[in-house]
Amino acid sequence: MAAAFKALSDPVRVRLLSLIASHPGGEAYVNTLSSAFDLTGPTISHHLRVLRNAGLIDCERRGTWVFYWVIPSALERLSAVLNVPAKTVP
Amino acid sequence: MAAAFKALSDPVRVRLLSLIASHPGGEAYVNTLSSAFDLTGPTISHHLRVLRNAGLIDCERRGTWVFYWVIPSALERLSAVLNVPAKTVP
């Protein structure tokens, strides 16, 4: 459970997830993502792998490019953990 | 934004937050929390401080004990970030 939050513990990865999700069709390929950061390709690749190992995103190769998309059910599960009953429940 | 997720990147802290939130009244004092883990007091205190610095919980001293409670608005803000539009939105 915390493994998924750990994957989101880096600003780059949060932004990556947001970028992927906000792309038309919910998909984006790596080059588009890389160009949004001042980081090298391998570093972006590393972050994408972390997100993928956490089960937050998935990918598929289409010719030369690799497309990534988010896995909504995984995010919903995280979101559910944060839905806490209000403090004053007498 | 990622700072809050970073605070949740440790299993102990996720469990702490869950324990605090699930306690009657939404509050818990430290000794109760500590006894749920095989960790020393200082370590629990450290994790609580991380959660507090991230704005996820707050605390108050009442006599000898210190009570902690979660800040629902902070969790709601995190939860909102995870609410992603579905992949297929044509």
Add this chain to the structure above:
DNA sequence: TGTCAATATAGGCGGGTGTCGAAGCAAGGA
């Protein structure tokens, strides 16, 4: 087949983080 473009993997360096024991405070009671 050979070459190029797009990603991924491997390895190494520097800084950050979890954990502990020991010591320090605060509050209450003998």
Add this chain to the structure above:
DNA sequence: TCCTTGCTTCGACACCCGCCTATATTGACA
């Protein structure tokens, strides 16, 4: 006033993580 209890702070050690460069892999195309 001194002691005990609950919790935090301090200092140190081992480990993990993000970043880079260099190298490998995969697919398209000539």
